[in-house]
Amino acid sequence: MKLTTLYDSNFESNLLGRYVTLKHILPLLDSYENTFEITSIGSSESGEEIPMVKIGSGKKVVLGWSQMHGNESTTTKALFDFYKFIAQKKYYKKEIDLFLETYTFYSIPILNPDGAKLYTRVNANGIDLNRDAKNRSQKESIALRNVFESLKPDLCLNLHDQRSIYGLKNRKAATVSFLSPSADKKRSITASRKVAMELIVKMQQALEEYIPGKIGRYDDAYNANCVGDSFQESGVPTILFEAGHYENDYQREKTRSYIFYAFLSLFDILKTNPSYNYKSYLDIPENLVNFNDVIVRRVGVVINSKVTITSIAIQYEEVLENGAISFHPRVDAIGNLDSNYGHKEIEGNNELVLVNSQESVHIGQKISTIIAKNDRSLIFFKLNGDL
Numbered sequence: 001m002k003l004t005t006l007y008d009s010n011f012e013s014n015l016l017g018r019y020v021t022l023k024h025i026l027p028l029l030d031s032y033e034n035t036f037e038i039t040s041i042g043s044s045e046s047g048e049e050i051p052m053v054k055i056g057s058g059k060k061v062v063l064g065w066s067q068m069h070g071n072e073s074t075t076t077k078a079l080f081d082f083y084k085f086i087a088q089k090k091y092y093k094k095e096i097d098l099f100l101e102t103y104t105f106y107s108i109p110i111l112n113p114d115g116a117k118l119y120t121r122v123n124a125n126g127i128d129l130n131r132d133a134k135n136r137s138q139k140e141s142i143a144l145r146n147v148f149e150s151l152k153p154d155l156c157l158n159l160h161d162q163r164s165i166y167g168l169k170n171r172k173a174a175t176v177s178f179l180s181p182s183a184d185k186k187r188s189i190t191a192s193r194k195v196a197m198e199l200i201v202k203m204q205q206a207l208e209e210y211i212p213g214k215i216g217r218y219d220d221a222y223n224a225n226c227v228g229d230s231f232q233e234s235g236v237p238t239i240l241f242e243a244g245h246y247e248n249d250y251q252r253e254k255t256r257s258y259i260f261y262a263f264l265s266l267f268d269i270l271k272t273n274p275s276y277n278y279k280s281y282l283d284i285p286e287n288l289v290n291f292n293d294v295i296v297r298r299v300g301v302v303i304n305s306k307v308t309i310t311s312i313a314i315q316y317e318e319v320l321e322n323g324a325i326s327f328h329p330r331v332d333a334i335g336n337l338d339s340n341y342g343h344k345e346i347e348g349n350n351e352l353v354l355v356n357s358q359e360s361v362h363i364g365q366k367i368s369t370i371i372a373k374n375d376r377s378l379i380f381f382k383l384n385g386d387l
């Protein structure tokens with residue numbers, strides 16, 4: 001069976017959308033009780049357990065953690081897709097058996113359960129756990145560090161989401177980005193960075209088949225407070241994954257599959273080109289902040305009491321409402337936006353417009369409608385519910 005077909009009919013359909021919390025994953029973990037070894041690495045600042053899943057019994061120890069930022073759930077969904085794939089005993093049996101013999105894969109699906117519940121980047125105390133590697137002021141940071149020190153992994157996977165503002169020079173969205181974090185200020189290519197770079201090249205080559213030209217390389221400025229940089233500094237190869245935007249996929253149901261394929265290639269389940277070199281890492285295009293969700297180009301609005309022809313960039317704000325994430329459009333920028341691209345582009349043809357029935361517009365403004373003043377035709381409107 002073709003891998004994409006297999007994935008499409010076998011992904012973890014109990015986890016959908018952007019809002020993924022302990023409440024969603026605990027019943028699934030219960031169902032794996034007899035398949036994988038499931039332990040707790042400690043508890044969060046508000047007393048929630050932080051579960052960890054152990055798969056395989058091989059010599060190569062890999063440690064991954066997702067939702068260190070509570071509102072970044074795509075890689076968590078991909079982890080559960082991976083668990084389901086490994087647990088099924090029908091397809092890719094030979095490859096899976098080899099993976100189980102070769103690797104011991106420890107994964108923490110939600111490192112920040114309090115942030116996941118509140119749909120925030122930070123934890124219950126408002127601390128960004130990915131800036132707490134040095135201080136380790138939070139229980140979650142201590143728990144992760146303890147696991148890191150006791151397991152002595154050969155490889156770490158730091159699993160995140162990136163915002164839809166990231167794109168590449170080729171005008172495509174950065175659907176998946178990777179980083180081999182720096183281990184020092186000089187960004188030296190240390191032995192562990194090299195290993196991470198090489199594995200990124202391996203995954204990038206595999207993903208090119210699925211999302212050609214949509215794979216980026218994240219900025220490698222060194223920050224000792226970031227967990228990836230700190231682990232890399234200790235000499236353990238660490239890879240940052242950033243799950244990003246794919247066209248019209250605000251729920252990130254497509255992107256989760258690309259992260260899943262990346263896992264398969266990393267663990268040699270998906271056969272990849274055997275020749276890859278760490279040097280090719282530098283050929284992966286750099287992530288740029290060059291996208292907005294929507295750009296309405298060349299419309300007339302009133303700015304400082306004067307009618308001005310300009311462009312309006314709109315960014316969706318993710319809001320937790322009734323147990324799901326809604327996307328609320330807000331004005332992100334006004335002006336010449338020639339160097340930015342919109343995931344959705346709207347041409348205003350120099351028409352005078354009314355934003356929420358007003359002639360004026362300002363940055364940060366929530367938007368329900370943009371209509372042409374002349375014939376009242378709808379140029380942009382806020383969709384009801386989820387995108």
Ligand SMILES: [Zn+2]
Pocket residue numbers: 069072160161
């Ligand atoms: Zn993050």
